[in-house]
Amino acid sequence: MPHRGFIREGPALRSDVSIAGPAATRQRERRRRSHIPLASRPAPDDTAGMVAFAKETPALGGEAAAPAGLDPARDGQRDRPRPERQGRLARLLRHVARDGIYRWYEARLLHEVRAAGRMPRHIGIILDGNRRHGRDQGLRDFHSIYALGAGKLDEVLDWCAALGVDAVTLWVCSTDNLSRPAAEVSGILAAIEAKMNSLAADPRIHRLGVRVQTIGRVDLLPPPLVAALDRARSATAANRQMTLTIAANYGGREEIADAMRSLLRELTARGATPDEAAAAVTPEAIGRHLYSPDLPDPDLIIRTSGEVRLSGFLLWQSVYSEFHFTDVNWPAFRRIDLLRAIRTFQSRERRFGR
Numbered sequence: 001m002p003h004r005g006f007i008r009e010g011p012a013l014r015s016d017v018s019i020a021g022p023a024a025t026r027q028r029e030r031r032r033r034s035h036i037p038l039a040s041r042p043a044p045d046d047t048a049g050m051v052a053f054a055k056e057t058p059a060l061g062g063e064a065a066a067p068a069g070l071d072p073a074r075d076g077q078r079d080r081p082r083p084e085r086q087g088r089l090a091r092l093l094r095h096v097a098r099d100g101i102y103r104w105y106e107a108r109l110l111h112e113v114r115a116a117g118r119m120p121r122h123i124g125i126i127l128d129g130n131r132r133h134g135r136d137q138g139l140r141d142f143h144s145i146y147a148l149g150a151g152k153l154d155e156v157l158d159w160c161a162a163l164g165v166d167a168v169t170l171w172v173c174s175t176d177n178l179s180r181p182a183a184e185v186s187g188i189l190a191a192i193e194a195k196m197n198s199l200a201a202d203p204r205i206h207r208l209g210v211r212v213q214t215i216g217r218v219d220l221l222p223p224p225l226v227a228a229l230d231r232a233r234s235a236t237a238a239n240r241q242m243t244l245t246i247a248a249n250y251g252g253r254e255e256i257a258d259a260m261r262s263l264l265r266e267l268t269a270r271g272a273t274p275d276e277a278a279a280a281v282t283p284e285a286i287g288r289h290l291y292s293p294d295l296p297d298p299d300l301i302i303r304t305s306g307e308v309r310l311s312g313f314l315l316w317q318s319v320y321s322e323f324h325f326t327d328v329n330w331p332a333f334r335r336i337d338l339l340r341a342i343r344t345f346q347s348r349e350r351r352f353g354r
Contacts, residue, residue, distance in 0.1 A: 102336070109339040113163070116346040120299035122167040123160065123341075124321070126313050129305025130331030131184075136329075142187025148331040150195040154204075160337050161208045162240065163342070166244040169294060171313050175217065175251040189225050192248060196228035200235040207240025215248030215291035217258075245292060252315030259289035259316075290316060297321065300345045302338075304330040320352050 066188035113119075127149060134145030153170065160168050172192050178185055199205050199212060212232040219226065230248065263285055265278040287293060297317040301310070305329040310318065328334070 050259065078295065096246065106339070109336055113258065113339050113342050113346065116343070117348040118346050119164055120322075120342060120345055122169070122296050122298045122300075123163070123165055124169040124171070124298040124301040124314055124318070125156070126171050126301070126303040126311065127330040128303055128307055128329060131254075131306060133329035133331040142184045143190055144187075146187045147194070150194050152331055152333055153195060155335070156333070156338070157205075157208060157210060157242070159243065159338050161210075163352035167245065169215075169247060169295070169314070171247040171250060173216075173248045173250070174312070175249055175254055178249065189222060192246070193225045193228045194231040196225075198244070200231040201227070203237060206239060208263040209239045210236060210244050211239040211242070212236045212244050212246065213292060213295075214246045214248060215255070216248045217254060218248055221249050226319055233293050244297065245295060247313070250291075250313075252310070252312035255291055256286070256316055258291070262289040287316070300341060302326065302341045304328055304337075305331055320350070322350070 130146055130149040133148065134140075134142075135244060137148075139145050139148075156168065156170075173188055177188060180188075196212075199210075205212075212229075212235075214229050214233065221229075225248075232246075260281075263281065264277060266289075267280055272280065295317075297319070298314060298321045300323075301313065301318055301321045302324045303313075304326055305312075306325065308325045310323075315319070322345045324344050325335075326337050326341065328337050328347065
C-alpha cells in the first residue's frame with residue numbers, strides 16, 4: 001500500500017487522500033507535478049497541448065476537471081467568431097478597402113484632369129435615373145425619391161467650382177415629364193421648389209459666387225415654384241463666379257419654336273414684309289432669341305443612368321458639344337464620374353466642323 005501522503009495516479013485520486021484542506025491539496029499537486037518529466041509538459045502558449053495534458057493527468061482533474069478556459073467544448077465555441085460577426089467584419093474590411101481604393105483613384109483622376117489643363121467652360125447634365133435609384137433603395141414615395149436627386153446639386157457645384165468650371169446647366173424637368181402621373185409630378189416639382197428656396201438662403205452659394213438663372217417655359221409652372229425660382233435668381237443676381245442654369249419645363253424643340261416666334265414678332269413690329277422677314281431669319285438671329293442667349297454653348301454634356309440620347313436637351317446649343325454617357329443614376333453620381341467625363345472631353349480633338 002502506498003504512503004498515505006503520496007498521490008497515486010489513476011481515477012481514484014481524490015478518494016485516496018488522507019490529508020484534508022485546500023493548502024494541503026495544493027501542496028500535494030505541486031509535489032505531484034514535480035514527478036512529471038519536463039519533456040511531457042506543454043509549452044505555456046500551447047493551448048491544445050495544455051488541454052490534452054490536463055485530460056491525461058488525473059492530478060489535474062482528468063476528464064472531469066479540465067482547466068477552466070481550456071475546455072474545447074466551451075471555450076472553443078466562445079473564442080470562435082460567430083458567423084454574423086464574421087460577416088460584419090468582412091463587410092467592414094471590404095468597405096475600408098473600397099474606400100481606400102476609391103480615394104486613390106479619385107486623386108489620380110484629379111491629377112490627370114488638372115495636368116491636362118483644358119477644362120470645359122460649360123457643362124450640361126441630364127439628370128436621369130432618379131426613379132431607378134429610388135427603386136434600388138426601396139423607396140416608393142416620389143417626394144423622397146426626387147429629394148435625393150435634388151440633394152446631389154450641392155456636391156456637383158462644389159466639384160465644378162473647385163475645377164474652375166464657369167457654367168453648369170441642369171435639366172431638372174422636361175415638358176414631357178409633366179405628363180407623368182400626378183403623384184410623380186408633385187414629387188418632381190416639390191423637390192425643385194425646396195432646392196430653389198434652399199439655394200436662395202444658402203451662404204455657401206454666395207461664397208462660391210453662383211448666379212442662378214432659369215430656362216424653359218417657367219411661366220407655366222405652379223405659382224409657388226415660380227416664386228421659388230424668382231427668389232433664387234434675385235438672391236444670387238450679383239454673383240459672377242459661376243452660372244447655374246436650371247432647365248425647368250424645358251424642351252429643345254419648344255425652345256427653338258419659342259425663339260422663332262419671338263423673332264417673327266420682332267420683325268413684324270418693325271413692319272418687315274414677309275420677304276424681309278424670311279431674309280432676316282438666320283442662325284445668329286435665332287440664337288439671339290433663345291432662352292439664355294448670353295450663355296456659351298455647352299462644351300460637355302453628361303447624361304446619367306445609361307441612356308444614350310439627348311431627348312431634346314439644348315438641341316440648338318449642343319451642335320459641337322462633346323457627349324459622355326454614364327450608367328450611374330443621378331442621385332449616386334460621384335466626383336469620379338464627373339472627373340471621368342472631363343477626362344473623356346480632354347481626350348477628344350474638337351475641330352468644330354473644320
